[in-house]
Amino acid sequence: MKPGTLKQILLITDGCSNHGEDPIAMAALANEEGITVNVIGVMENDVIDESGMKEIEEIALSGGGVSQVVYSQSLSQTVQMVTRKAMTQTIQGVVNKELQQILGRSQTLESLPPEKRGEVMEVVDELGETVDLEVLILVDTSASMKHKLPTVKEALLDLSLSLNARMGNNLFSLYVFPGKRNDVEKLLDWTPKLESLTSVFSKLSVGGITPTGPAIREAIQQFKPKRSSLKGLLGRNDDESYYEESV
Numbered sequence: 001m002k003p004g005t006l007k008q009i010l011l012i013t014d015g016c017s018n019h020g021e022d023p024i025a026m027a028a029l030a031n032e033e034g035i036t037v038n039v040i041g042v043m044e045n046d047v048i049d050e051s052g053m054k055e056i057e058e059i060a061l062s063g064g065g066v067s068q069v070v071y072s073q074s075l076s077q078t079v080q081m082v083t084r085k086a087m088t089q090t091i092q093g094v095v096n097k098e099l100q101q102i103l104g105r106s107q108t109l110e111s112l113p114p115e116k117r118g119e120v121m122e123v124v125d126e127l128g129e130t131v132d133l134e135v136l137i138l139v140d141t142s143a144s145m146k147h148k149l150p151t152v153k154e155a156l157l158d159l160s161l162s163l164n165a166r167m168g169n170n171l172f173s174l175y176v177f178p179g180k181r182n183d184v185e186k187l188l189d190w191t192p193k194l195e196s197l198t199s200v201f202s203k204l205s206v207g208g209i210t211p212t213g214p215a216i217r218e219a220i221q222q223f224k225p226k227r228s229s230l231k232g233l234l235g236r237n238d239d240e241s242y243y244e245e246s247v
Contacts (some may be wrong), residue, residue, distance in 0.1 A: 005132040006090050008036040009219045010083060011059065012152055012210065013140035014042045015052045020183060021213030023055065027063035030220050037063020037216065038086045040078055042148050043071050060211070064090075072148050076155040080162045084128065084137065091127050132169045134190070135159075136219045141176045144211040153201040160194035173222060174200070177215035178207040184218040 009030060017023045027037040033115045053069060060067035066086045112120060122124055132186045139145075156174075163170045171190045174197065179185025185202045 005134055006087055007223050008086055008135045009035055009037045009138060010135055011039045011138045012042060014145055015210060016055050017210050017212030019209040019211040021217060023212040023216055024062045024211045026030040026056045026216035027059045030216060031218055035223055036065040036086050036090055038065035038082050039067045040082055041069035042075060072151040075151050076158040079155045079159045087128050088124060091124050129166050130168045134171045136173045136222055138215045138219055139176045140210060141204055141206050141207050143206050146206045149204060153197055156194055156197055175219060177211050178209050180205060183211035183214040
């Protein structure tokens with residue numbers, strides 16, 4: 001059994017959306033498309049207010065993903081944990097469907113005898129190391145995120161190193177919101193490595209609005225079928241152009 005390519009949106013933000021579509025509805029739409037939406041809320045010394053906390057939790061819940069609120073100094077560890085936890089959760093969902101097809105609708109992983117459950121979890125763990133993964137990262141660049149962006153960059157570089165130690169193939173893409181001209185801006189097209197972040201993060205500008213809903217909507221569109229770029233076919237080692245959207 002192989003669950004196909006796991007698709008994740010990783011949303012990193014520090015507050016409430018205030019522009020465009022409802023991000024909770026957009027997360028539900030992503031989930032319907034087979035894309036998990038995970039949300040990390042970033043704090044410094046301040047505290048995310050109650051409405052911001054609720055939105056973070058509800059986006060992840062609608063998106064079938066994982067949410068976590070952390071201080072910025074713990075971000076690297078949390079980004080890796082949330083990404084891997086969501087992978088395991090998604091694979092377990094696939095395993096449960098398989099079990100129900102084989103053993104009946106009432107059967108789930110939790111209802112198996114302990115020894116059988118252990119065997120199935122070994123399969124889940126193995127799939128977590130071998131399955132292909134696509135992660136589109138959405139970074140909130142509203143004004144309040146300005147001092148947190150260097151920490152976000154380091155956390156994403158650590159995520160790349162961690163996931164590239166897996167046997168499965170990884171593809172990453174990076175978008176920020178708000179962009180310079182639009183609600184959402186692409187910083188990095190699909191690539192197996194995130195090293196290019198070092199150059200693109202220095203070009204970031206911060207703005208006032210937080211268009212989380214439009215950002216998730218745009219992210220969904222980027223999971224449409226991709227093809228290898230012409231540069232890739234010609235053997236060019238250009239990570240930033242490794243994959244491009246098919247027209």
